[in-house]
Amino acid sequence: MKKLFITTAIAALFSASVFADGTKKAHTVTVSYTVVNQFAADFSNAKNVTWTVNGNFQRADFILEGVKTSAFYNHQGEFVALTEEVSPKAVPAAAQKEIDAQYKGYTVDHVIVLQNNTELNPDAEATVYFADLKKDAKDVLVRITPDSHIAFYKEVK
Numbered sequence: 001m002k003k004l005f006i007t008t009a010i011a012a013l014f015s016a017s018v019f020a021d022g023t024k025k026a027h028t029v030t031v032s033y034t035v036v037n038q039f040a041a042d043f044s045n046a047k048n049v050t051w052t053v054n055g056n057f058q059r060a061d062f063i064l065e066g067v068k069t070s071a072f073y074n075h076q077g078e079f080v081a082l083t084e085e086v087s088p089k090a091v092p093a094a095a096q097k098e099i100d101a102q103y104k105g106y107t108v109d110h111v112i113v114l115q116n117n118t119e120l121n122p123d124a125e126a127t128v129y130f131a132d133l134k135k136d137a138k139d140v141l142v143r144i145t146p147d148s149h150i151a152f153y154k155e156v157k
Helices: 002-018 033-042 093-102
Strands: 047-053 058-064 067-073 079-086 107-116 127-135 138-144 150-155
Touching: 033 067, 093 127, 093 150
Parallel strands: none
Antiparallel strands: 047 058, 058 067, 067 079, 079 107, 107 127, 127 138, 138 150
């Protein structure tokens, strides 16, 4: 249950930002001192860092070596997970075949890989992909497990 909650919470956070309309509103975010220091140690080469804080996580969105990335920390300052935008070609071949079979006519648009800290949450899958699939006016988000199983996650449009 904890694995599902953490994966769902993180997926909801990044899917809201990835598929948002791109507008940003100025506001002040209070990030804990512990998290800021841990983030600086973990990602010293991060550029353009912005923070989002909610009841579950403190999230840093940033650019790392040219890749849009998000790091999630709990309120105790522990690293929880990392998401990165990856090429649609990063989807495993077996998963691509399953997408082709289950979602005929859809194309893979955006792909985000979620890497969980399994030391903190040993029940979580180490790596999970989320792919945005498009067909005409339809837009769905699917979850791709390490064994290349495809599961509908949510409709985006």
